[in-house]
Amino acid sequence: MRGAFRIATLRGIPIRVHYSFLLVLPFLAFLFGQAFRGAALAADVPPEALRGHPMLWGLGLAVALFLSVLVHELAHSLYALRKGGEVSDITLLMIGGVSRITRMPDGPRHEALMALAGPVTSLVLGGLFLATYVLLEGARSFNLRFAFFYLGSLNIFLGLFNLLPAFPMDGGRILRAVLTGRLGRVRATQTAGLIGKGFALLFGMLGLFGGNFILVIIAFFVFMGAEAESREVLMQSLLNRVPVRELMVPRTAAVEAEDSLEQVATRMQAERRRALPVLEGGRVVGLVTLATVRQVPASQRAQVRAREAALPVPELTPDATAWEALRQMGQRRLPQLPVVQDGLLVGTVTQEDIMRGMQLRELEDTHRHGPWGLGPGQRESPT
Template identity: 40%
Template sequence: MKGALRIGRIAGIDIYLHWTFGLLIAGIFAFYLLHGVGVQAALAGVLLVLVVFGCVVLHELGHALMARRFGVPTRDITLYPIGGVARLQRIPEEPIQEFWIAVAGPAVNLVIATVLALVLWVVGGSFDPNALVQPRLHFLTSLMWINLLLVGFNMLPAFPMDGGRVLRALLALRMNYVRATQIAASIGQGMAVLFGLFGLISFNPILLFIALFVYVGAQQEAQQAMFRSLTQGIPVRQAMMTRFQVLHPDDTLGRAVEALLAGAEHDFPVVENGQVVGVLTRKALLHALAREGQSGRVRDAMRATCRPIEDTAMLEEAFLRMQESGCEALPVVHNGQLVGLLTLENVGELMMIASALRQAAVLRAQVPPL
C-alpha cells in the first residue's frame, strides 16, 4: 500500500502502518516534554498510545472477522494517526449484516474496558478519569477509560464512524439503501456543523478537526452509495469504449503523441503478441516525454499493473480495482482478447446517463395518465 509499511499479518489480514503515524508518536513525546514532565513520563505516554493502537487493531479485527462470517473478505487494515481502517472487499448485501459488522468493533473495545475494570477492581486500582493525565502512574486506568471513549466516539451516529453505519443499517431495514445513506449522511453532517460551531466558540482545534473529518466522511459515503446504486448490476461491457487505438511496447513516445493528437482518446492499451501487457495513460506519457523525449519507448512509460478485466465483470468490481491499482483506465477482454477500454471518464458518463434516465422515470411516474 502506498505510503504505508506492512508490520504484520493477523488472521490472514495484512496490517499496515501509515507513515504519518510516526508524526503522532513524535508529537505525543514532544507534548509531554513541553508540559514539563520528565522523559520517563513522556515515554509512558508514548507507550500508552502504542497500546491504544493495539486496541485499535483488535477493534478493526472485530469488524474484519465479523465480516468474514458473512462471506465478506477484508483487503487489509491500515493504522492512521486518527485511528484504523479495515477495507472490506464489498459492502454487505443485507442491512443486518452491516449492523453486526459495524457494532463488532466497538464491542471489542467494550470487552477490553470490562476486563481492565475487573483487573483494577481485583487489585484495588483507581477508577478516576483524571488518571488520563498521568499514564505512568495509572496506566491500566488510563487504558480502560480510553477504550470506553473509543466506544462512545465510534458509536456517534455519523459517518465515517461505526455509529453512522449502524444508523444506516437500521434505516435500510425499512427503506432503500441510497435513501438510508442520505439520511444517515445528513445527520452526520448536521453533527459536524455542531462540532464545528462548538469548536469555534471554545477555540478547540480538535473539535474543528473532528467536524471536518465527519463532514467529509459523510459526504464521501453518500457519493459512494449513489455510485453503487447507479452501477449495481451493470457489466463492464456496457460502459467500455469500443473504439480505441492500440500501441506496441516498442513504439516510440512520438507514435503515442500522434495517437493522442489524432483523436479524443487519452489512454491506450499496450498489446504484444496478442496479449495486453499494460496501459499508457496521458499523464504517464507526458511525464515520459519530459524525461526522455519522443524517442523514448512505450514499454518504459506504460503501467503494467493495470491488469485486464473481463467484459462480464460488474462495473463496481472494476471501479474498486481501479482505486486499488491507481489505474485511470483498464483494458477489457473477452476470452483473453482485447475488446474495449474502461476509463473513469466512461464510468462518469454512464452514471450521468443512468441518473438522467432515473429522473425521467420518476417524472413519468408523477404525471397522471390522460
C-alpha cells in the first residue's frame, strides 16, 4: 500500500502505518480531549482528580485506540495463517486497520470464523479492561480506573461496530460467508456489498446532519470498500477460469546472469521493455526490472551483474490460473512474470495481458449469460 511505512514485523507479518494515520491522530486527540470530562464522569471518576492535561489524555487514548485496532487485525491475520491463508501485511489507516490477506482460508466457514476473530478479540479485551476497572473500584488510583474504563469502552465499541453487516467490515464478511453456500461467492459478495453500501449511505447522512466528520469519512471508505471487494471477487471468478497459456506472450527475450546492468538497460531501451527474465544455464533465476536498474547509478551499472540485481520470481507454468499470476504480481509488486515449462522459459505475462484477457472474457460472459456470467438456471459453485 503506497504511502505507508513499516514499524514492526510480527509472526512474519509486516506492520505498516499509513501517513493518513499521522494526519488524523492530532484530530482524534483533540476530540478525545474535548470529551475528557464527560468520559471521566461516566467512569465515576472526578475529572479534577485526574493528573495530566486533557489533551495529553486525548493523545494517549487515540494511540490506545489504534493499538486496539492493531490487536483486532492481528486476530484476523493469525487465524488466516493458522488455516493455510497468506497475509501480506497489516496497515493502520486514518479510519482503522486493514489486513491484506492475499490467500483466504479454504471454505466459507473459515472465512466467517476469520472475520469473527477480530470482533471477538476486541470484545474479550474490552471485557477484561472493564473487569479490571470494576476491581479497582476501592483503589485510590483514579488515573488507572479511568484508563481501564476508557480502554474497555473503546474495545467494546470496536467489536460491536465491526459486527454490523456492512461489507467489507467484519459483520459483512460473515454475512457473505453465510450466503456463499446458497448463492455462490460472486452473488453473495454482491448482496453483502449492496447492504454495506446501504449502511455507508446511512453513516454518511448521520455524519452530515450530526456534524460528525469522522463518520462521513468512515461512510466513504465503507462504500468504496464494498465496491472494490465486489469487483475483485468478480475478477477472481473470471480469472480462475483462464489459464496463463491463453494470455501469455510467447516471447523468450531474456538476459544472461553475467550480463551487466548497462547491457540490460540497453536491451530495455531498444526493445521497450520494463522487465526481462534472467537466465543462468538456460533456466530462469529471477527478473530484472526497470525500477531495479534505475536504483543503480549509471556510472556503476557496468560493474553490477544481472544476477545481483535480479528479483526472485515464483515458478509460473502455462497451466497456472490468470488469478494466481495477477496475485503473485501484486504481492511481489512486479510488472510481469516469466512463464516456464520443464524449467525453460516459454513466455511472459504482464498485468496488462491479464486485464485485457479479463475484459474480453467478461464481455463474452456478459454477452452470453448476463452481468454475472451465469446462465439461466446456473449457480456458481461455492468456494
